[in-house]
Amino acid sequence: MTERDKSSPKVVIVSGGAHGIGEASALAFAREGYRVAVADIDRAAGEKLAAGRRSPTGDIAFIQADVSRSSEARDVVQKTVAAFGGVDILFNNVGIQPPDSYRTAEHLDEAVWDRIMDVNAKSCFLLCKYAIPEMLKRGAGVIINNASVQALQSQRLVPAYAASKGAVLSLTRNLALDYADKNIRVVAICPGSVDTPMLRATAALESPQNPDEALTQWGLKHPIGRIGRAEEIAEVVLFLASEKASFITGEYVCVDGGLMAKGAWA
Ligand code: NAD
Numbered sequence: 001m002t003e004r005d006k007s008s009p010k011v012v013i014v015s016g017g018a019h020g021i022g023e024a025s026a027l028a029f030a031r032e033g034y035r036v037a038v039a040d041i042d043r044a045a046g047e048k049l050a051a052g053r054r055s056p057t058g059d060i061a062f063i064q065a066d067v068s069r070s071s072e073a074r075d076v077v078q079k080t081v082a083a084f085g086g087v088d089i090l091f092n093n094v095g096i097q098p099p100d101s102y103r104t105a106e107h108l109d110e111a112v113w114d115r116i117m118d119v120n121a122k123s124c125f126l127l128c129k130y131a132i133p134e135m136l137k138r139g140a141g142v143i144i145n146n147a148s149v150q151a152l153q154s155q156r157l158v159p160a161y162a163a164s165k166g167a168v169l170s171l172t173r174n175l176a177l178d179y180a181d182k183n184i185r186v187v188a189i190c191p192g193s194v195d196t197p198m199l200r201a202t203a204a205l206e207s208p209q210n211p212d213e214a215l216t217q218w219g220l221k222h223p224i225g226r227i228g229r230a231e232e233i234a235e236v237v238l239f240l241a242s243e244k245a246s247f248i249t250g251e252y253v254c255v256d257g258g259l260m261a262k263g264a265w266a
Pocket of ligand 1 (some may be wrong): 016018019020021022037039040041042065067068075093094095096119146147148149190191192193194195196197198199232
C-alpha cells in the first residue's frame with residue numbers, strides 16, 4: 001500500500017464537471033487546494049474550465065470522456081493517476097435528462113432508457129470499479145454520488161431518470177458496506193431543483209415562451225421559496241469529501257431547500 005504523503009494535495013475526479021453542479025464543485029475543490037480531474041464529454045467547456053484554473057493551490061485537468069463507456073472511464077482514472085499520482089475522492093456527478101425522456105413507460109424509447117441508465121447509473125459503477133483500486137492503494141477514499149430528490153419521491157413522466165437515481169442510492173448503500181472496513185466512505189446527495197444548464201433546458205421545454213417564469217414557479221414549490229444555486233450544492237460536496245464528515249457513510253443528504261420535508265397535504 002502506498003499511502004498519500006499527508007502534505008500533498010488530495011486528488012478528486014469530478015464526472016460531468018464542465019457545467020452545472022460539476023463545474024461549481026470542481027471550482028470549489030480547486031479553491032480548497034485539491035487537484036481536480038474533470039471528466040466530461042464536452043471538450044470545449046472542459047478545456048476552458050481547465051485553462052482558467054491553474055494556481056499553486058489548485059489545479060484542474062480536463063479529460064474528455066464519455067464516462068458511461070468502460071474503456072473511457074478506465075482512461076479517466078489512468079490519466080488522473082498519471083497527472084496527479086493517485087485518486088482520493090470520486091464525485092460521480094454526471095447525469096442526463098434528455099427532452100425525449102419525458103414519456104410514460106409505454107412511449108419511452110428503449111434506447112433512451114438505456115442511455116439514461118448508462119450515463120446516470122452505470123457510469124457510477126464504472127468509475128468506482130477503476131477508482132477504488134487506487135483508493136485502496138492510498139488506504140482511504142471518499143465516493144460521493146449525485147442522486148436527486150427524484151430518487152426518494154417521484155413525479156410523472158420520468159421513468160428512466162427516476163429509476164436511474166434510485167439505482168444510484170442503492171449502489172451508494174452497497175458500496176458503503178463493502179468498503180467501510182477499507183476506510184472508503186460512500187455517500188450520496190439528493191439535490192432539489194438547481195439552476196444549471198440541465199434545469200434550464202427542462203424549463204425551456206416546459207415553458208418555451210418564458211423559461212425564467214418556470215424556474216420561479218419551481219422555486220416556489222421549495223419551502224425556501226427558490227431553486228438552488230450550483231455553488232450551494234458544491235459546498236455540501238466539499239464537506240462530505242472532507243475529514244469533517246468522517247463518520248458519515250452509506251447515507252444521503254438532501255440539499256433541496258426543504259422539499260423532501262414537505263408532505264403532499266402541506
Ligand atoms: P448539467 O447538464 O448542467 O451538467 C452535466 C454535465 O455532464 C455536462 O457538463 C455534460 O457535458 C456532462 N455529460 C453529459 N453526459 C456525459 C457523459 N456521458 N460523459 C461525461 N460527461 C457527460 O447537469 P446538472 O444539472 O449540473 O446535473 C448534475 C447532476 O446533478 C446530475 O446527475 C443530475 O441528475 C443531478 N441533479 C440535478 C438537479 C438540477 O436541478 N439541476 C437536481 C437533482 C439532481
